[in-house]
Amino acid sequence: MAAFSTAISLGACGGGSGDSAADEAAIQLASAQQAAAHEALVAEGKQIFRYDTFGDEAQWTDTLKMHEVIGSAVDPTTALSVGLKVDSGALPTAVVHGIQDGSIDLKSPDTTVALLKLDAVVGLKGQVESINGKDVLTRVGITCALCHSTVDNSFAPGIGKRLDGWANRDLNPGAIIALSPALDSAMKAVFNSWGKGKFDPRHNIDGVSNPVVIPPAFGLDGIHSVTFTGDGSEPAYWNRYVAVAEMGGQGSFTEPRLNLHITNGTQDLVTSKLPALQAYELSLKAPPPPVGSFDAVAALRGKAVFEGAGRCASCHSGAMFTDANAMLHPPADSMAEPEVPSYAARSATKLYRTTPLKGAWQHAPYFHNGSAPTLEDVAATYNTKRALGLTPQDIADLAQYLKSL
Numbered sequence: 001m002a003a004f005s006t007a008i009s010l011g012a013c014g015g016g017s018g019d020s021a022a023d024e025a026a027i028q029l030a031s032a033q034q035a036a037a038h039e040a041l042v043a044e045g046k047q048i049f050r051y052d053t054f055g056d057e058a059q060w061t062d063t064l065k066m067h068e069v070i071g072s073a074v075d076p077t078t079a080l081s082v083g084l085k086v087d088s089g090a091l092p093t094a095v096v097h098g099i100q101d102g103s104i105d106l107k108s109p110d111t112t113v114a115l116l117k118l119d120a121v122v123g124l125k126g127q128v129e130s131i132n133g134k135d136v137l138t139r140v141g142i143t144c145a146l147c148h149s150t151v152d153n154s155f156a157p158g159i160g161k162r163l164d165g166w167a168n169r170d171l172n173p174g175a176i177i178a179l180s181p182a183l184d185s186a187m188k189a190v191f192n193s194w195g196k197g198k199f200d201p202r203h204n205i206d207g208v209s210n211p212v213v214i215p216p217a218f219g220l221d222g223i224h225s226v227t228f229t230g231d232g233s234e235p236a237y238w239n240r241y242v243a244v245a246e247m248g249g250q251g252s253f254t255e256p257r258l259n260l261h262i263t264n265g266t267q268d269l270v271t272s273k274l275p276a277l278q279a280y281e282l283s284l285k286a287p288p289p290p291v292g293s294f295d296a297v298a299a300l301r302g303k304a305v306f307e308g309a310g311r312c313a314s315c316h317s318g319a320m321f322t323d324a325n326a327m328l329h330p331p332a333d334s335m336a337e338p339e340v341p342s343y344a345a346r347s348a349t350k351l352y353r354t355t356p357l358k359g360a361w362q363h364a365p366y367f368h369n370g371s372a373p374t375l376e377d378v379a380a381t382y383n384t385k386r387a388l389g390l391t392p393q394d395i396a397d398l399a400q401y402l403k404s405l
């Protein structure tokens, strides 16, 4: 209908024959159809990002027995304390009231099971069955949202609306894995050493333990280089790696540069989901800084430092604040190096990508290993290590600018 009336109005505008007006209408229709198809793909990707485990219950249930410990020992208060988040949008009104008036016990593991049954724990997917009249968690898996989503705390700390793509720097994945009854104390000690907001996505491949901070999954559209080390040219590369190698999903991943060939199970529950998952990730924009979170006048001065005496823009160039589409950098260009063992050395490229800076305010601490607690520390570190000769005022202004991106 809309296309028909467009054709009429184009015809009425004159200038072209009826045929070319019809052609234009057809083109408009085709592009509207394309946009609708893309929207559908993004919507599908959102579901995958939030709720798909790729069959990784094989790892989290069959191998690590996480369902046993969650169902018997992890009450919601404990879950929130290790950085798990609750999606208030998934809570029925009665549950909301129950939490508000205290009639729902946040110190009982049964409540955790109830929340999992409602699909309300961000990044955890539970299967709950009624056994002898009691709800029992029989299987559990994880999704991408576990590490790359948080909530807006609008209901209570750790409980609110989902913020997909935001790095969950409260999450302590190591401490969560260490709860597994299937691990010996030496392994538990390794996982417990990682700390909040960090994960080592190569530990189970190379045996080295030196975690990196969980990065955001937003603000990547237009950047053809993913991960701190630019291992892949698009998110799908790394999504496949994580889904198979880290989450334990059913499928395979091959990386000749690391001589890595992994296959889990006999079916592939990953490949067909990657296009939609990637479309969703690329739709996630970096969030603007909260109102009042930086000094705008100082930020303007800081911009001049960034582009001038700080020489930041030579690498953090263009609208995305990165030269990632043109080059990667030797380890020495990372202010977090030298680091033993070097994270770059464990990667496929052995190099670092200049980190895009939009939305940097959201995810302290900074650099791949989190060695700079604040953006002030980032600015001061560059000044010292690169002997920039900035004044304390320049450094403070630069930090305000970084907070404004």
Ligand code: HEC
Pocket: 049, 142, 143, 144, 145, 146, 147, 148, 173, 198, 199, 200, 201, 212, 213, 214, 215, 216, 217, 220, 225, 226, 227, 228, 229, 235, 238, 239, 240, 242, 243, 247, 277, 281
């Ligand atoms: C256990 C936590 C965890 C889970 C689960 C997880 N990731 Fe990540 N993700 C990380 C860490 C840590 C990195 C940093 C790795 C690096 O850059 O070397 C990362 C990196 C990324 C990046 C690269 C960001 C950039 O700046 O280039 C994207 C995109 C991403 N993850 C998306 C996903 C998707 C999609 C899933 C689900 C298939 C997923 N992640 C599951 C922890 C996780």
Ligand code: HEC
Pocket: 228, 306, 310, 311, 312, 313, 314, 315, 316, 329, 333, 334, 335, 336, 337, 352, 353, 354, 355, 356, 357, 360, 365, 366, 367, 368, 369, 378, 379, 382, 383, 398, 402
């Ligand atoms: C020679 C290239 C280069 C220059 C010059 C440079 N950077 Fe970087 N920057 C990088 C690389 C590479 C990383 C990733 C380092 C890591 O994670 O270990 C990075 C990381 C960062 C980060 C951390 C982002 C995050 O999310 O962890 C910030 C902030 C930053 N740079 C700001 C600056 C500022 C401010 C300047 C100027 C004083 C500057 N950079 C100059 C290459 C550069």
